[in-house]
Amino acid sequence: MNHDPSPESQRWDKGYGVIEHSSETRERVRALAARLIAARRMTDEDAYYRLLAAADRLASAAMWAVVHMTYARRMDPSGAPLPPEAFKAAPEGHTGGSLNMVPAFVGYLVANAITATTRSWLMGQGHCVAAIEAINALTGDVSAAQKGRYDRSEAGLSRLAADFYSYAIDASGRAAVPLGSHAGPNTAGAISEGGYLGFAEVQYVHMPLPGERLVAFLSDGAFEEQRGSDWTPRWWRAEDSGIVVPVMILNGRRIEERAQIAQQGGSDWLASHLRHNGFDPFTIDGRDPAAFAWAILTAEERLERFAARPDRRYPAPIPYVIAETVKGFGFPGAGTNAAHNLPLAGNPSRDESARQGFNDAARSLFVPSGELDRAIATLALHAQQNRPLESRHPLALRHPPSLRLPEPDWTRAGSPPDCAMHALDRWFVRLVDTNPELRPRVGNPDELRSNHMGATLDRLRHRVNVSEPGISEAVDGAVITALNEEAVAGAALANKGGLNLIVSYEAFAMKMLGGLRQEVVFSRRQREIGRQPGWISIPLVVTSHTWENSKNEQSHQDPTIGEALLGEMSDTARVLFPVDANTAMAALRSVYDGRGQVGCLIVSKRDMPHRLDAEAAVRFVEAGAAHFEGEPGAAELQIVAIGAYQLEEALKAADRLKQNGRRVLVTGICEPGRLRQPRDPIEAAFTVTDDAVAALFPPGLPRVIVTHTRPEPMLGLLRRLDDGPQRTAARGYISRGGTLDVPGMLFANRCSWAHLVDTAAPLAGWSRKDLLTPAERDAIDGRGDATDLLLPTT
Numbered sequence: 038m039n040h041d042p043s044p045e046s047q048r049w050d051k052g053y054g055v056i057e058h059s060s061e062t063r064e065r066v067r068a069l070a071a072r073l074i075a076a077r078r079m080t081d082e083d084a085y086y087r088l089l090a091a092a093d094r095l096a097s098a099a100m101w102a103v104v105h106m107t108y109a110r111r112m113d114p115s116g117a118p119l120p121p122e123a124f125k126a127a128p129e130g131h132t133g134g135s136l137n138m139v140p141a142f143v144g145y146l147v148a149n150a151i152t153a154t155t156r157s158w159l160m161g162q163g164h165c166v167a168a169i170e171a172i173n174a175l176t177g178d179v180s181a182a183q184k185g186r187y188d189r190s191e192a193g194l195s196r197l198a199a200d201f202y203s204y205a206i207d208a209s210g211r212a213a214v215p216l217g218s219h220a221g222p223n224t225a226g227a228i229s230e231g232g233y234l235g236f237a238e239v240q241y242v243h244m245p246l247p248g249e250r251l252v253a254f255l256s257d258g259a260f261e262e263q264r265g266s267d268w269t270p271r272w273w274r275a276e277d278s279g280i281v282v283p284v285m286i287l288n289g290r291r292i293e294e295r296a297q298i299a300q301q302g303g304s305d306w307l308a309s310h311l312r313h314n315g316f317d318p319f320t321i322d323g324r325d326p327a328a329f330a331w332a333i334l335t336a337e338e339r340l341e342r343f344a345a346r347p348d349r350r351y352p353a354p355i356p357y358v359i360a361e362t363v364k365g366f367g368f369p370g371a372g373t374n375a376a377h378n379l380p381l382a383g384n385p386s387r388d389e390s391a392r393q394g395f396n397d398a399a400r401s402l403f404v405p406s407g408e409l410d411r412a413i414a415t416l417a418l419h420a421q422q423n424r425p426l427e428s429r430h431p432l433a434l435r436h437p438p439s440l441r442l443p444e445p446d447w448t449r450a451g452s453p454p455d456c457a458m459h460a461l462d463r464w465f466v467r468l469v470d471t472n473p474e475l476r477p478r479v480g481n482p483d484e485l486r487s488n489h490m491g492a493t494l495d496r497l498r499h500r501v502n503v504s505e506p507g508i509s510e511a512v513d514g515a516v517i518t519a520l521n522e523e524a525v526a527g528a529a530l531a532n533k534g535g536l537n538l539i540v541s542y543e544a545f546a547m548k549m550l551g552g553l554r555q556e557v558v559f560s561r562r563q564r565e566i567g568r569q570p571g572w573i574s575i576p577l578v579v580t581s582h583t584w585e586n587s588k589n590e591q592s593h594q595d596p597t598i599g600e601a602l603l604g605e606m607s608d609t610a611r612v613l614f615p616v617d618a619n620t621a622m623a624a625l626r627s628v629y630d631g632r633g634q635v636g637c638l639i640v641s642k643r644d645m646p647h648r649l650d651a652e653a654a655v656r657f658v659e660a661g662a663a664h665f666e667g668e669p670g671a672a673e674l675q676i677v678a679i680g681a682y683q684l685e686e687a688l689k690a691a692d693r694l695k696q697n698g699r700r701v702l703v704t705g706i707c708e709p710g711r712l713r714q715p716r717d718p719i720e721a722a723f724t725v726t727d728d729a730v731a732a733l734f735p736p737g738l739p740r741v742i743v744t745h746t747r748p749e750p751m752l753g754l755l756r757r758l759d760d761g762p763q764r765t766a767a768r769g770y771i772s773r774g775g776t777l778d779v780p781g782m783l784f785a786n787r788c789s790w791a792h793l794v795d796t797a798a799p800l801a802g803w804s805r806k807d808l809l810t811p812a813e814r815d816a817i818d819g820r821g822d823a824t825d826l827l828l829p830t831t
Contacts, residue, residue, distance in 0.1 A: 043082060043083055043086065044083075045082075045083040045085075045086035045087050045090065046067075046082075046086045048086070048090050049086045049089045049090040049093070049327070050063060052093060053090070053093035053094055053097055053404075054093075054097040054367075054401055054402055054403075054404075055097070055100075055324075055366070055367045055401055055402065056093045056096060056097060056140070056324065056325060056326070057324075057325070058322075058325055058327060059322050059325070059328075061322070062321070062322050062325050062327055062328045062331070065328070065331045065335075066089065066327050066331055069331050069334060069335065070082055070085050072338075073085070073151070073334075078152060079151065085151060087415050088147050088150050088151060088415060088416060089147065089326070089327045089330070090412075090415075091147075091411075091412035091413070091415035091416050092143050092144065092146070092147045092326040092327065092330070092412075092416070093326060093327075094404050094408060094409060094412035095143050095146075095172070095175065095176070095326075095404075095409070095412050095413060095416065096139050096140045096143040096326045097402050097403075097404050098175055098402070098403075098404040098409050098412075099139045099143065099168065099171045099172045099175060100136055100139050100367050100368070100402045101399055101402035101403055101404065102167075102171035102174070102175065102194060102197070102198075103130075103132065103135045103136055103139060103167045103168060103171050104132065104136070104368055104395070104398065104399060104402070105194075105198045105399070106130055106135075106167045106170075106171065106197060106198050106201040107128050107129065107130030107132045107167070107201070107379065108124055108125060108128045108130075108379075108381070108385055108395055109123055109124055109125065109198050109385075110123055110124065110125055110195070110198060110199050111123055111191075111194075111195035111198055111199065112191065112194040112195050112197075112198050113191070114189075114190075114191050114194070114406050116399075116400065116403040116405070118396040118399075118400075119385075119392070119395070119396060119399075121385070121386055121387065121392060122386075124384070124385040124386035124392065124395075125202075125386060126384075126386050128202075128379055128384065128385075128386075129201075129202040129218075129378070129379075130167055130201065130202060130378065130379075131164040131165055131167070131218075131377065131378060132167075132365060132368070132376065132377075132378060132379065132380055133288070133290070133364040133365030133368075133370075133371070133376030133377050133378075133380060134162055134164060134165040134256070134286070134288070134364065134377065135164075135165045135166070135167035135168040135171075136168070136365050136366055136367055136368060136371075136376075137165070137168075137286050137288050137323065137362050137364060137365070137366060138160070138162070138165040138168035138169070138254065138286065139168045139171070139172065140323065140324060140325060140326045140328075140329060141168075141254055141284060141286060141323070141326075141329050141360060142158070142160075142168055142169060142172055142254070143172060143326040143329070144325075144326040144327065144328065144329020144330040144332070144333065145158055145252050145329065145330075145333060145427075146172070146176075146416060146427060147326060147327070147329075147330040147416070148252075148329070148330040148333040148334055149424075149427065150416055150418050150422075151330065151334065152334065153418070153422035153423075153424055154250065154424065155419075155424045155425050155426070155427055155429070155430050156250040156251060156252050156333075156430065157228075157244070157245060157249060157250065157251040157252070157430040157431050157432040157433070158226060158251070158252050158253075158254070158427065158430060159228060159229060159237055159240075159241055159244065159251060159252070159253045159254065159432070160220060160227070160229075160231050160237070160254045161229075161231050161234065161235075161236070161237030161238060161253065161254060161255045161256055161259055162231055162234065162254070162255075162256040162258075162259065162286070163219035163220040163227075163229065163230045163231020163232050164218065164219055164231070164232070165231075166217065166218070166219055166220045166221075166224055166227075166231075167201065169220065169224055169225075169226070169227070170187070170197065170201075170216060170224060171197070173187075173224075173225050173226075173428070174187040174188060174189060174193060174194065174197050175189050175409070175413065176413055176416070176417070177189070177413075178225055178226075178426045178427055178428045179225050179428075180215065180222075180223050180224065180225040180428065182215035182223045182566055183215045183216070183223060183225070186215065187200075187216075189409070189413075197216070200214040200215075200216045201216055202218065209717075211565065215566075219231060219232045221559070221562060222559065222562045222563040222565075222566055222568055223566065225426075225427075225428035226427050226428040226429075226430060226433050227433075228432050228433055228559075229555065229559060230555060230558065230559050232555065233551045233552065233554075233555045234256065234258060234259040234262050235259045235261075235262025235266070235523070236523065236527060236551065236552045236555055237253060237255060237259070238253075238255055238259055238260070238262070238265075238266030238283075239265040239266050239521075239523055239524040239527035239528075239552075240527040240528075240530060240531035240552075241253035241255075241269075241281055241283060241531070242269040242272050242273050242278070242281055242355075242531075243272065243278075243478060243517075243527065243528045243529075243531035243532050244279075244281075244432055244531045244532070244533070245278065245279025245280065245281060245431070245432070246277075246278075246279055246431075246476060246534045246535075247276075247277060247278065247279055248279060249279035249280070249431050249432075250279055250280045250281075250282075250337065251279060251280070251281050251282070251432065252282045252284060252333055253281060253282065253283045253284065254284050254286065255283055255284065255285045255286070256285070256286055257285060257286065257287045257288065257289065257296040257298045257299070257307075258290075258291045258296050260285070260296070260297070260298060260307075261296070261297050264521075265519065265521040265523055265524025265525075265527070266524075267314040268314075268519065268524065269281075269283070269315075269316070269355050270314065270315030270316060270351075270352035270353050270354065270355045271315070271351075271352050271500075271502065272500060272517060272528065273351075273352075273353045273355055274351065274353075274500075274512070274513060275343070275344035275349065275353070276513055277476055277513065280337050280340055280341065281340075281355065282332075282333050282336040282337060282340075282356065282358065283355070283357050283358065284329070284332065284333070284358040284360060285307075285357070285358065285359050285360060286323060286360050286362065287303075287304055287307065287323065287359050287360055287361050287362065288323070288362050288363060288364035288365075288366075289303070289363065289364065289372075290364040290372070290373075290374065290376065290377065291377075294374065303361075304320050304359050304361050307359055308320065308359060311357050311359075315352040315353075315354060315355070316354065316355050316356070316357040317339060317354035317355060317356045317357065318356075318357040318358075318359055319332070319335075319356070319357075319358065319359065320359045320360075320361055321358060321359070321360050321361070322360075322361065322362075323360030323361050323362030323366075324362050324366050324367075328360070329358075329360065332358040332360070333358070335356070336356035336357075336358060337356075339354075339356045340353070340355065340356055350502075351502045351512055352502050363376075364376040364377065365377075365380050367398070367401075367402060368380055368398050368402075369381055369382075369394045369395075369398055370382070381394055381395060382394075432533070434571070435533040435534055435570075435571050435572045436571030436572070437475055437533075437534050437535065437571075437572065437573055438474070438475075440468065440471075440472055440475070440536065440573060440629050440630070441471045441472055442468065442471075442626050442629060442630060443464070443467045443468060443471050445460070445464050445619070445622040445623070445626065445651070446460075446463065446464070447619055447622075447650065447651035447654070448460070448618055448619055448647050449647065449650060450619075450647050450648060450649055450650040450653070451646075451647060452647045453647075454644040454645055454646050454647070455618050455644055455645070455647065456489055456618070456641075456642060456643065456644050456645075457615060457617060457618045457620075457621035457640050457641055457642070457645060457681070458488060458489035458490065458578075458580055458621075458640055458641070458642040459489050459618070460618035460619075460621055460622050461490070461578065461618075461621050461622060461625055461640065462489060462490045462491065462492045462493050463492055464622050464625065464626075465490075465492075465493055465538060465625070466492045466493055466496045468536070468629070469493075469496065469497065469536065470496075472536055475534075475535045475536040475573075476515075476532060476534065476535035476536070477497055477515045477535060477536045477537070477538075478515055478517060478528050478529045478531075478532040478535060478536075478537050478538075479493060479497055479515060479516040479517065479529070479537070479538045479539070479540065480517055480525035480526045480527070480528045480529040480530075480537070480538070480539040480540070480541075481499075481516050481517065481518045481525055481539075481540055481541075482518070482519070482520055482521070482522050482525055482541055482542070482545060483518065483520055484542075484581075485516065485518070485540060486509075487581075488540055488542075488580050488581060488642055489580075489642050490540055493516070493538075494509045494516060495509050497514060497515040497516050498510055498511040498514035498515070498516060499511070499514045499516045499518045500512070500513070500514035500515065500516060500517055500518070501514065517529075522541060522545055522546065522548035522549045523548060523549060523551070523552055525539070526539050526541075526549040526552050526553065526577070527552055529575055530552060530553070530556050530575060533572035533573075534572070535573075536573065537573070537575045537576075538575075538576055538578065539575065539576065539577040539578065540577075540578045540579075540580070541577065541578075541579055541580075542579065542580070542581040542582075542586065542593065543579035543580065543581065543582035543583055543586070543595065543596065543598060543599075543639065544582075544583070544586065544592060544593045544594060544595035546577060546579045546598040546637075547595060547597050547598050547601075549577070549598075550598060550601055550602075553577065553602070553610075553635050554601075554605065556575075556635055557602075557605050557606075557609050557610045557635050558605075560609050560633040560634070560635075561605070561606050561608075561609040561719075563633070564608070564609065564633070564719055565719065569632065569633065570632060570633025571632055571633065572632065572633060573629060573631075573632065574611075574628050574629060574630075574631035574632060574633065574634035574635070574636055575628075575634075575635055575636070576625055576628045576629070576635075576636045576637075576638055577598075577635060577636065577637045577638070578625070578638045578640055579598060579599075579637060579638070579639055579640070580639075580640045580641065580642045581593070581642055582596070582639055582640075582641065582745070583595060583596045583745065583770055583774075583782075584641075584680070584682045584745065584770075584779060584782050584783070585641055585642065585643050585682070585779060588776060588777075588778070589776065590774070590775055590776060591772075591774040591775060594770075594774040594782070596639075596745055596746045596747065596769075596770050598637060599612045599614075599637055599639055599745070599746055600746050600747060600750050600751075602635070602637050603709060603710055603746075603750070603751075603754055604750075606716070606717075606719070606720050607708075607710025607711065607713060607720055607723055607724070608634075608710075608719055608720050608722070608723035609633065609634050609635070610634070610635055610637070610710075611628060611631075611634055611635070611636040611637065611708060611710060612636075612637045612639070612708065612709065612710060613627075613628075613636060613637070613638050613639070613658070613707055613708050614639050614679050614680045614681070614706065614707055614708070614709075614745055615638060615639075615640055615658075615681070615707065616645070616648055616649075616657075616678075616680070616681040616684045616705055616707075617645055617646065617647050617648045617649060617654075617681065618645075618647060619647065619649050619650065619651060619653075619654035620648075620649055620654045620657050620658065620707065621638065621640050622654070623651075623654040623655050623657070623658040624636075624638050624658050624707065625638060627658050627659070639680065639745055641681045641682065643779075645681050645685070646685070648665060648684065648705075649663070649665075657705065657707050658707050658708070660707075660711075660725065660729070660733070661706065661707055661708040661709075661710075661711030661712055661725055662704055662705060662706045662707060662708075662711075662712065662733050662734075663704065663705055663707070663733075664702060664703070664704050664733070665678075665684065665687075665688065665703045665704065665705050666688060666691055666701070666702070666703040667691065667700065667701050667702035667703055668700070668702065669702055669732070669733075669735050670735075671700050672700050672701060672702035672735070672738060673699055673700045673701070673738075673739070673801055674694070674699065674700075674701050674702070674738065674739050674740070674741070674797050674800070674801045675701070675702040675703075675704060675734065675735070675738045675739070675740045675741070676690060676691060676701060676702070676703050676704070676740075676741045676743065676793060676797070677704050677705075677706060677734070677740060677741065677742045677743070677755075677758065678703065678704070678705050678706070678743050678744075679705070679706045679709060679742070679743070679744040679745055679746070679751065680743075680744060680745030682745070682779065682783065682788075683743045683744060683745055683769075683788065684703075684705050686743060686783060686788060686789060686790045686793060687703050687705075687743055687790075687793060688703055689790035690790040690791075690793035690794045690797070691703045693790065693791075693794055693808065693809075694794060694797070694808065697807060697808055699801075699803070699808075702735075702738070704733060704734065706755075709751065709754055709755060710723070710724070710754075711723065711724055711725050712724065712725060712730060712754075712755055712757060712758065713754050713755070713756070713757070714756055714757055727757075730757050730758070734757075734758045736760070737760065737764070738764075739764050739765075739797070739800035739801045740758060740759075740760065740764065740765045740766075740800070741765075741766050741767075741768065741793055741796050741797050741800065742755065742758070742765065742766070742767040742768070742769075743767070743768045743769065743788055743793055744767065744768070744769040744770075745769065745770070746769055746770060747769050747770050747771065747772070748767035748768055748769035748770075748771070749767070751767060751769060752765075752767040763800070764800060765800070766796050766797075766800060768786075768787055768788050768792060768793065768796060769786065769788065770786050770788075771786050771787065773785040773786050774786075780823070780826070780827060781823065784816075784823045784826065787817075789817075789826050790826070791809060791813050791816065791817050791826045792817055794808050794809060795808075795809065795814075795817055810825075812825040813825055813826060
């Protein structure tokens, strides 16, 4: 190779606008060229430097566009100073972080062009979306909804600026422009909103399948969020994982103060911390696209060398890129708290000094149209290299083959009581074995065997670096176990090319809610714009739940996860309450038969009666509800049960009422979201019809609802069943508990069979004295002994 600088190399050396190349970056870039040529991965050194020079110009133009998106109503491709009327009256934007993301994302594009490979990308700091949208608009790689609206013409760029934080809304109440404050389904290539900082950090290592490559852009602020990201080296395996390159944008600031990393010692401290946790960190100039391109390719080389070693031992030393910069580099206010949002000291629409500052800074970022066109053409090698655009990267197009769902080992109704979790466990192992081409991941905070998933644990085993003899552990284990709910849920949520399951105590699943909701919201918004998510739906099985975790204190007695997910759109966030082993298997199979959904199953782990045979269990899940006892046309009262223990108490109450000559209809609800009043057409297609509701819940019939959850949110959800307080009452968890047994929990929360009978009496016009003994009335009135309510199991 000729070591004398070529004209193209010299052109790049000069930098462009605010972008300069440090001596360290220049040396690294030249060394990389030598390695690529030696490995015959590149033959044209001039083309290499042309790409790098083009990257400088694209990055500068994108930074110019970003600041316009915050402050301006239009962009002028001539670069002329903007007059007062061209500025927004109320500017808005996460400007500093977006400016920092521009050289990072351009560097990613250059790495792809150098190696003719379209890597996947993930941006944890979704509020930096202006960087992605600006680059996409300039390069023409926009989403279907943005095509023809945003491009690098004056009209297209001006529309981009005007739409950003326009708050435009259409007649249906949806955003009227395909551009938001965070990454969304209309952001070409985005796979996550990135609004919940910290979740990208615990997910990225589990995303790429073997043969795939992922660049994960992370933030120093999010470093303070989910510390499970420290365990990335613990989970990565060459045998079943694609190449991952984490890139932290270390700008040193959060919104109002320095980031914790900056307070503790900056990049040196961070590098030491990362080494302690098994990473292989190195620092680059975070203001230079070439530094990012070099870092991505160098990190991949290091990890590939490790993967190629026959004597490799885990944990893997995951290369970690620390991109040092100042927040808002390239614009006034850089390095200050103001850089986060509005870095100028005033509003350019009415402050002459601020306007002058904007125009001066924009001038230093401006790239003439002809020069920008040539730069973009230099980078546009996709057709020549026969590779997809970055918006079409593998993770953005996840659509694994449909699962082959084995027939469950059904149990005959009326068989001796058994554990629904055992049944799920056995069926899930068969599901894994029937679909060996799909990489399995089980997210497990702890106690998988205690939660009666022992067969799953023995089949897939805890993933560890060194296994302990006699324990279900393995280096290639597929059960991701750690006492960090966010981290283990992230393992399943990230594995969208595979087969997933999350298992947790019900109370502790609440710690997963932010991550679950991020997936639900993004998937639902994809549906709204006509892009159906393709990944296989992911079940969250919550057991050791509120009612059966009675032996523990109230920290272990919390039904909030189901309530919270029922607040989301029910077509995407499913919440199911199976009542026995057969209905649990049918419910799990139903979730796996879907796409782009999170399904929360509240499952008992104690032995419960077998209430439904195979056919009835499937109908129960498909219809969302079913009658368990009584005749709809003859009933005087309906008891509606949501949950396994609630069904048992309902049947006991019905038995007492029948002994007194009353005709009772007992109906179980499996999926309350199917019965709600739909909130939009997509949810309407998921919910059952009015005729189906009337068949299951006869109008005008006095009704007692007893629910696993708190009664008030469930009563609101089931408004279609509610004929008003004189005809409908609800019982459920009222936040009472402690170290009790199951009957004690039911009694404390007024959900025992006797409480249900007592609740029903005034609704139906009956006398409680005719239905309950004096001792039973004293017990529920707080004067007697709760043990007087104990009845044989129905």
